[in-house]
Amino acid sequence: MELFPASQIAESLGNNDRLMEIILERNNIIRAWKQVCANNGAPGVDGMKTSQLGNYLAKHWPKIEQDLLNCKHKPLPLKRKEIPKPDGGVRLLGIPTVLDRFIQQAISQILEQVCDFMIFCKSRKAAERVMQSISRFLIVKLKLKVNQDKSAVSRPWLRKFLGFTYFQMCGQSKIRIHAKSMKRFKDKVRELTSRKRGKSLWQVIQELNQYFRRWWNYFRLTEAKSFLKGLKIWIMRRLRSLVWKQWKNPQTRVRNLEKLGVAHHDAMLCGNARKKYWRMSKIKWVAIAMPERYFIDKGLYLPGN
Numbered sequence: 001m002e003l004f005p006a007s008q009i010a011e012s013l014g015n016n017d018r019l020m021e022i023i024l025e026r027n028n029i030i031r032a033w034k035q036v037c038a039n040n041g042a043p044g045v046d047g048m049k050t051s052q053l054g055n056y057l058a059k060h061w062p063k064i065e066q067d068l069l070n071c072k073h074k075p076l077p078l079k080r081k082e083i084p085k086p087d088g089g090v091r092l093l094g095i096p097t098v099l100d101r102f103i104q105q106a107i108s109q110i111l112e113q114v115c116d117f118m119i120f121c122k123s124r125k126a127a128e129r130v131m132q133s134i135s136r137f138l139i140v141k142l143k144l145k146v147n148q149d150k151s152a153v154s155r156p157w158l159r160k161f162l163g164f165t166y167f168q169m170c171g172q173s174k175i176r177i178h179a180k181s182m183k184r185f186k187d188k189v190r191e192l193t194s195r196k197r198g199k200s201l202w203q204v205i206q207e208l209n210q211y212f213r214r215w216w217n218y219f220r221l222t223e224a225k226s227f228l229k230g231l232k233i234w235i236m237r238r239l240r241s242l243v244w245k246q247w248k249n250p251q252t253r254v255r256n257l258e259k260l261g262v263a264h265h266d267a268m269l270c271g272n273a274r275k276k277y278w279r280m281s282k283i284k285w286v287a288i289a290m291p292e293r294y295f296i297d298k299g300l301y302l303p304g305n
Contacts, residue, residue: 020069023110032106033057036098044097045079053098068103075100127153164222174223182227185215186234193238195245195277201298204242208235209301216303228304232292235302240281240290260289 022028037050048056057064067073078094085091096104121127131153135146163181166173177185192207199207247253254271258264262285270285280286296302 019110023106024065024068028106028109032102032109035105035109036102039101041098041101042081042095043079044095044100045076046097046099048098050098053102056099057102064099064103073103075103124153163219176222177219177224177227181219185231189235189238193235193242195242201239201243201246204239205295205298205300209299212301212303219303224304232302232304236287236290236292236295237278237281239295239300240286241277243290244277244280244286257285257289260294262289 033053036053040050043049064073076097076099078096081093081095082090083093121130131151135151139146163178164175165178166175188211189208192211193204197204244253247256250272254264254267257267257271262270266285270280270283273280273283275283292302296305
């Protein structure tokens, strides 16, 4: 089974003129413009902002389109910017102009359809034969470069594809979130819920919601019930530990626990405990005071809800 009809798409793109015509189709161009505007980003060397791109295209699109069709478009130089590294030093970042980002986006929306794909075969021998023929087709006919580090013949459940992996359940093929994708998700949540950021709970929830919605929209078709159950428990602990630090002194903690329904005696014991924030996040009375519903009522969106 082929996840993307790579050979069919590739055949239609074999001619360079036809490829550029597909890239410059109205729907693809509009989608690229919307995506670049949504991404925002800093201006390039020409100083143009993403908010100015629409008016610029309205005036200059016929010439830009003709230059692209005639292979005459020349991207402007990158704007250099230094980004500090966590371990010291700097990383040089090259910022293209908004127009060049728009053109790159339009091209990538078409090419990405043939650049990432998997083909399933009945035997290893057949898979090796198909891999050789497809690689030859991409290199010789389409003049594309094949990434040998990402290309392999292997079992589906041992491979990562666009953040997913595959497995068999009751004789049916299923998709699930790859372990590396899970790790990246948790690393991002740790960053957003860091107790050192000085953000209010409301600000943290807004940032989490934005990230959770994007992430779940991408992974929502996976088999993730067991993973999500444990994930929600972990997210609750991250948020409780954040709130516990924000409450700061024992008096505030006791008072807030009582407001949230904890008896005075239990609130006194809990509020004056000397355990660290992460350990306190799983204490019975803290969990009772701040269950999942506590954060949902404050606007939290949880993946899978």
